[in-house]
Amino acid sequence: MGSEGHADGTVGKALDVLEMVADQGGSVRFSELLAISRYPKATLYRLLQTLVNQGMLTQDADSGAYALGVRLVRLAHNAWAHSSLAPLARPHLDALAAEVGEAIHLAQIDSGHILFVDKRKSTDMFETLAQAGRVAPAYCTGVGKAILAFLPDAARDKVMPQQSFHPYTPATHTEPASLMAELEVIRAEGVAFDREEHERGIISIAAPIRSRSGRVIGAVSIATSTSRHTLEELNALKPRLLQCAEAVGAEAETWQFPETN
Template identity: 45%
Template sequence: MGAQTLSISEETEQDLTSPISKALVVLDAVALAESPPRFVELLNALPLSRATLHRQLRQLVKEGMLVHDEVHQTYSIGMRVLRLAHSAWSRASLASVARDSLDHLSAQIPETIHLAVLDNNQVLYVDKRLPPRSVSMFSSPGKIGPAYCTGVGKAMLSALPEARLAEAIRAQSFQRHTAKTFVNEKMLRDELARIRQRGHAFDDEEHEDTIICVALPILNKRGEPIGALSVTSTTYVTSLDKMVETYLPAMTVAVQEISENAQIALGV
């Protein structure tokens, strides 16, 4: 296994005052690694001493939060974390509220459907529906994606109040993923203005070549975004204009249903 670069957020770096916060720092680093990291990679990435990191890893493995691969000497997220995540999503999240609406929408639309929320100013995919014919793409439930170049991300950003929007934009990396990626704040803000005007967002091959989508924000009773829904396809199959014409009416109904159900079930 080759060396990899691990990183942690400034917020995480500042919170190392208790064993729990140290354990969470380790879990975050393992979860965000591109591939299961070795001890030395974690040691180089985290502001923890060798002894402290050994103790944390040993305890997290013992508790089932991490798994240690004895052959490759790497660490990965354990089933206990996955069970906790599944329980949280199934009982108290937008995913549970939206399940029936997504199923109904999937029966009407032969394309990939995503449900996402903003998490730490990035996109967290929380549910997905695949058609019988589907294409490989980045997104999957539990995966984090950029907000500035995805349909669901821009849909949610477009509905944020200015103070929150400014904070979210500062958190974007603005890396160029394709020739169409918005790579600075002005480009993104111009696009968000267009989204507010037309009422829906696009991903026009901005995150992945050939992948296109139409997205709508899901709003709470105060008009703030609690999530977003998108229908995703490929330029080999259709166009954005055709997707809007064909799918937007059913998407609008689904988003309204999810919003109303979330207000009741989650009190948002």
Template identity: 30%
Template structure:
């Protein structure tokens, strides 16, 4: 049976090269030009040109009989440096992990990306019943707890501009699809400083979120817990609000220390 075609896309040549590198990064062995042609469906001359560019840049290198390719020194060094120096991500992840131990439920670090909420990181609960949403997942802004917080920071004009081009799709009976009802909910979120997704995106899933404080201006980070409704009610979730806010403060401190120009000692 023929394997699924790997998707190589991007609006620019540079993005398409990056997309090809993502395909290559998943390999645990040498590969050939013909193998990539079969895997990606791209024309052989196009792939040959892309591989030449990556080889010239030191991202790939020829191995074996010179028909095989492997990762180049520059690409390996990039990966090693990323892992070695990515202490901010490691520290944030540790905070999420500690929060999960406190609340006993899965927790996310989120950001607003365009008109959706992006999961930057996630730590899963050890409980047997869970909703699996991996880092990189994107959820609609109007029916997610973090999304409501991001919307609540916007001016009415900014929010109107965004929502005018985002269909308020109904995912469950609880999804707010009326703009007036959503505005009322956003006002409550602004007033109380936290937001719920009460089975508004997925049936049986409840989420409570707070913003990570920003040094100045609006925050583009949220921290949230998620749990099945059979295990967590909105009333019980609010008991975890202090733990969520403490985790948000910890992440804000990590980001502040890592901000260029900060004079705090490291």
């Protein structure tokens, strides 16, 4: 929702426009984009043309409306396969999912937001971008808090101001102070709980994934509904969850960090 202020050169502007189209969802007319963007008509027009030319956007033949191009899906597959924890964590998630029979989420952090890079549903399971690629706030999710808690102070200070503290439910943190206090607890316990903070009836227990050097590189969670389990029952799975997180972290040894800006 935030509009970035920085834009290195033409490329930055183009990617900014790309993101604008993405945020809009579906297809957008030129004039809509013009209304939103701070770019003058001609500039916006040329940027869009270039992006279409490059296959990053597609333009409807008739209506002239813009939508994200499938080239992105191709690129992202590479990103997912080579730059995310997903492929590496897969066997561990499979095992955990089979044992606990609940939904498993694997997430990383991307510019202050939680990005789900893989998951296992309690019922059916198949891996596509359908579920990977989704974003969620960090301050009100199990995985988000697990990552925030173990982030180096400098990185956390960057990320905290980006949190909106929108009250999704009565249990959602609404200000930095209370969240910071909970992060302290999470650091002590080693796991984070989502106590219906993002979605009513949905609870989870999450553990940070740390490389051997100690850097948080993501988080795993076991999610369920209040109708199926209690927080105490989730807590019983803590050892198993930590074991999974550790296993992934150990394998990620050679891996590179997922950025901090």
